[in-house]
Amino acid sequence: MLAVTSLSDIKSVGIVGGSLGGLFQAVALAELGLDVTVWERSSGRPDDRGAGIVLQPSVAWFLNMFCGVDTDQVSVPVTHRQFFARDGRSHHTLMRQQMISWGAIYKPLRDRFDSVRYRHGQPVDALTPRSDGVGVHVGGAVHPVDLAIIADGSASRHRGLVSPGSAPRYAGYVAYRGVIDEAELPEELSAVFRDRFSFYDGDRTQFLCYFIPGDFGTIEPGKRRMNWVWYVRADAAGLDRITTDRYGTAHGLSLPPGLIAPQVHTELLDRARRLLPQSVRELVKHTREPFAQAILDGRVSRMRRDRMLLTGDAAFVVRPHTAASAEKAAADAIALFTALQQIPSVDAALEAWERDRLAEGTALYRHGVGLGHRMGLNGLDATPVAGRAS
């Protein structure tokens, strides 16, 4: 545990939401010796879905420093970026990166807490500011804490307490996603994508793919997974269609794996046949359970009100082209850890943290929207998402 001299005002911290954003904060603040409790709405450990994340420096630093993880052991290296043309030809450029999975980040963070400190299946119903902190309302009980961190994601219920009127908007396109066990890919297809971060930029569409760790974070060749993302424009009605599952249940902003409606799946395969280069199209064909998520734009004007802070996607929802959402969440936590350690007054520390993170989040938000514009993906039907399910 690290020595702390300036934290006499804060002893207890309540975290609303126990995904990556909440967990980064929980681990860093526990490392400062604070009494941290995480309340997470969902029951049980989430399904990894095998989804891929580009490993960026703050996440790597965090996992290494706070969790003792050697990220080289849980991420798949790529050496080049590969760009496809519609006729299937490709060229590549040198670009070394590490690809990790959501689960390989989540697990070491989550393993830091027992079921007393991390409470599954306990949604936070309300937060009430008090003179000496915040009341966290859970299932009829009120838990007083000195600091509350709101990490309840893009569909945040509590964001408005800190930054009213900041609900994200639908950006007008979806990311279809797929994950395939490497063992299920024909060798000649697998070889096309090995050691590569591959892209196809079409007319107002983009496809990208890379290998990520397989079960239990294995990076052994043959046991990894192929992860792909395909950005496709869809108006609000199209989004509703895509995210309404095979049983007629509307999921709003995302469609979980295994539930795609047969007609939507057929259309996806047909679209792939018409629009994608052959090897890329083959990946879509080999995917048993494609899933989807709406692309959102969300920015806040404040990240702090008294002793309540916003972090992760509850603050800024940036476009995935930045490959920086998990990175931003980790950086939020590292910045708070550093500010609380280095600035003698807690209020001054929180103020400095907010200034830094607002600037960073705003810059990333703009960068992501700019990237979407350049790909011609923006603007088909940008609508507020209030009222939709997450």
Ligand SMILES: Cc1cc2nc3c(=O)[nH]c(=O)nc-3n(C[C@H](O)[C@H](O)[C@H](O)COP(=O)(O)OP(=O)(O)OC[C@H]3O[C@@H](n4cnc5c(N)ncnc54)[C@H](O)[C@@H]3O)c2cc1C
């Ligand atoms: C498929 C997929 C791929 C991604 N790829 C990338 C990538 O390549 N690079 C990247 O940087 N980022 C990527 N991201 C995004 C990244 O994972 C998130 O932006 C980041 O993890 C921060 O998330 P968060 O914890 O703030 O929000 P979330 O992950 O949305 O978590 C919010 C949590 O809060 C809980 N919650 C909600 N309401 C309540 C409540 N009232 N009480 C208690 N708990 C509540 C939810 O159950 C959830 O666990 C991806 C995300 C997904 C889903």
